Amino acid sequence: MLTLHTAALLRVDQDGEPVPEHAVLVSGDRVEAVGPLAELSSAYAGARVRRWAGTLGPGLLHDGPLPPAPTPRERVHALLRTGVTAVLAEHLADPALRAAVERSDLLVLPTAVPPALRAHGRADLAVHGVDGTCLVTVVAGRIVHRRA
Known part of the structure; x- marks a missing residue:
């Protein structure tokens, strides 16, 4: 549509x-x-x-560690509430956090791109x-x- x-x-x-x-x-x-x-x-x-x-x-591109929250899902949601649609791969070393980011369809970038x-x-x-x-x-x- x-x-x-x-x-x-x-x-x-x-x-x-x-x-x-x-x-x-x-x-x-x-x-x-x-x-x-x-x-x-x-x-x-x-x-x-x-x-x-x-x-x-x-x-927006989030170029730092994800904000603290009790769960990976809540950390991702904190970004979505600010307009973030992409994050840098270097801040996703935790497999649970990376999985939450991928489930939300946030774009994971190897380097910062405006x-x-x-x-x-x-x-x-x-x-x-x-x-x-x-x-x-x-x-x-x-x-x-x-x-x-």
Whole structure:
């Protein structure tokens, strides 16, 4: 199913200027297109539209040890609540923690790569509010965290 994710502002990469009235078209676990909302809505009229408050952008890369928590699953969930969609392999020496990361579909990277929204890339997105709070995290096209 095609889904258009849009917010008041869209940032293609972490350092880029946010632009208004843009969207990300997602099919399965991939980004199909990134562009003006009006153009994508017209070209993909049957797509489901998800409108989010805040700024939509690529999911974040966590480049340190995972936060402490009682269980590996809770450590992963702590990342998802902040918009993280990728972690560095060097911080996953514990097999139980690595298994929890893999079950959640977080991207495990051998080296740090700046996240960006690109056509045909993996659909890892995050929406952050004005205060920096993560409102939504999408990993491989699936909503895995939504702030109530």
